[in-house]
Amino acid sequence: MHDLIRDLRETNDTKIILLVADGLGGLPMEPGGKTELESARTPNLDACVREGVCGLSIPVLPGITPGSGPGHLGLFGYDPLQHRIGRGILEALGVNFPVGPRDVAARGNFCTVDDAGLITDRRAGRPATERCVAMGRKLQEIRIPGVELFVEPVREHRFVVVFRGDNLGDAVNDTDPQQTGHKPLEARGQDAASQNTARIVNQFVAEADRVLKGDAPTNMVTLRGFARYPKIETMQEVYGFRPAALAVYPMYKGLARLVGMEVVDAGSTLGEQMTTLRKRWNDFDFFFLHYKYTDSTGEDGNFQAKVEMIERLDTELPKVRALNPDVLIVTGDHSTPSKLRSHSWHPVPTLLWSGTCRPDPVTEFGESYCLRGGLGQFQAMYLLPVAMAHAGRLGKYGA
């Protein structure tokens, strides 16, 4: 698909906005009820729906519940099965660590070991985050020849460690034995580069044992989810446009940076994001706006709060329309039904507005209405090519 787009793409001065309401899709709380989106009063979204075309996005494949990484990669036009973002890298992005192509990242846990070195608490009694920060500072002092080392606290017992160097593979097992009464596992690599990483990891863990010796209950570490920085062509390389990310939370900024977007300082509220969008309107062709609160309220199981977050988004929409984008997409990276308090596999309501939409019968934004929409049910990774077509940015395939 990317080869095809590279062949067909055309340059013009059209503008595309991708507004991602994280976890937008939902479920009714009761049989016969409405979803969060269907319950919300959304006059501005509904006006777009009447002029645009709707459908339901399948983030990865039917039945597959995506994390934030695959969910966003699909919306950015990448096949989320082909491009995998390892857990270590995602965790590093989440704490705003600037991972790069020479990095292998892993999730770390502080744990408690007894005098024999056997783990007695895999989470070190869930220490206060302040202690996590202090212990992280100790780990940061460790030196291992041949690599740079970065330790970033996350919260409680969790931290991120990044090994930076040449020839580092990530086919390395987790050192967490997943049960107490065992020693941390030795790291082993599946190939030469990963054996190189494993050797360094074992040195790091030995050093951690030494520097944390007197610090029970946080007197040892386990590492999981070793992951290299993924090699991904940038959106500029594939689509030929200048992409910008206007996100508030580090993980989404990091995901945008992975695909080559310029991460713009967009403030910390939706209102500030809108102001930034207006100010930087002439500097980019493609704008990714990320709105977190539809997901976090869904994860909290707070149906009414999710409804309110959708309504808040709706009230900001006229600011987007006022810029006269050529294509406006409103969708989610996955569903987060309040009823399930988690991400889910349910297809995601999607709206595409442009001047070249074929009419469909949908007049309100909502899951059941989108079922009748002209976009049908589609894999998320095809949404951006469709947006490019509507923006006049894709030429004809074949004569």
Place this chain on the structure above:
Amino acid sequence: MHDLIRDLRETNDTKIILLVADGLGGLPMEPGGKTELESARTPNLDACVREGVCGLSIPVLPGITPGSGPGHLGLFGYDPLQHRIGRGILEALGVNFPVGPRDVAARGNFCTVDDAGLITDRRAGRPATERCVAMGRKLQEIRIPGVELFVEPVREHRFVVVFRGDNLGDAVNDTDPQQTGHKPLEARGQDAASQNTARIVNQFVAEADRVLKGDAPTNMVTLRGFARYPKIETMQEVYGFRPAALAVYPMYKGLARLVGMEVVDAGSTLGEQMTTLRKRWNDFDFFFLHYKYTDSTGEDGNFQAKVEMIERLDTELPKVRALNPDVLIVTGDHSTPSKLRSHSWHPVPTLLWSGTCRPDPVTEFGESYCLRGGLGQFQAMYLLPVAMAHAGRLGKYGA
């Protein structure tokens, strides 16, 4: 897919008709309006719709606007991304030149060069087609050892040249420098076979320079879109039926010939095509009928004329029904909305009629009605397998 069909196909005496209304899909001219197809009075198509099943065909992939080649290959059941028909070959098909497996074809332009050999007009002042024919005759006299050479005029400054021989590649650059003030570019090949072609092309251009020297403004040529004859399994090999093409325009006859259809002399009007269909009914199992005027009126931006061309097609439909085909498909190879005056990426309204259709709620033929159809939105290349199933020509897969 083709391997599967080859395994499962069965032979019987059923008949399938694929009626392609070129560029059938459209758009309303005004928000809230109807498309060309929705505006047309089509009682005979609507009767088929009520008994059959409808849907929307995606010619290549969502957002991709196909040319005639990929659009038709999809309807013939071939993956248009796997089989590419180069521009030179398509141009040769368009002038009814019988390209074959040893051919490399290119599009040619007559151009004007000054005494220093620099191009002053890339289109030689758009000469009359008579002059194009006369100059083509001069080029046809050129002899190059090791290849046969065919020069076919198209119109104005455009012609086709076909090099026939062994070991000719088509990874050869265009010789058109795309701007005036430069000499035509030297042809270079990317591999051994293409270097062979490039050497011959450079000889041809040198000879053209010689024979056209006194013929300003048509005193030089540039060549573009070098393309080999594509290797495609025939429909008979894949589907096991005897396919016939009833088309009026050379390009569609050529596309049909590429996939092994027998191109039947079908006259020059839809009425004559219908007569031919009836006469040759017993000679074939599969009939491709091509109707051009829904596309050409769309390309002209003439909404009302496209409506009339659809209505004219509708009035001929009873002649098709009278033959009692087992399966009748009416669709397009792509959309050509009058509003856009060009091919587009919008899915194409599709109707499949047979005695084994499951009912759907569609009662009229049109883009928005087809959204509710039982075929859903589907990739064009799956339509012919579905037709074979309805014709009882596909056995069970697995036990």
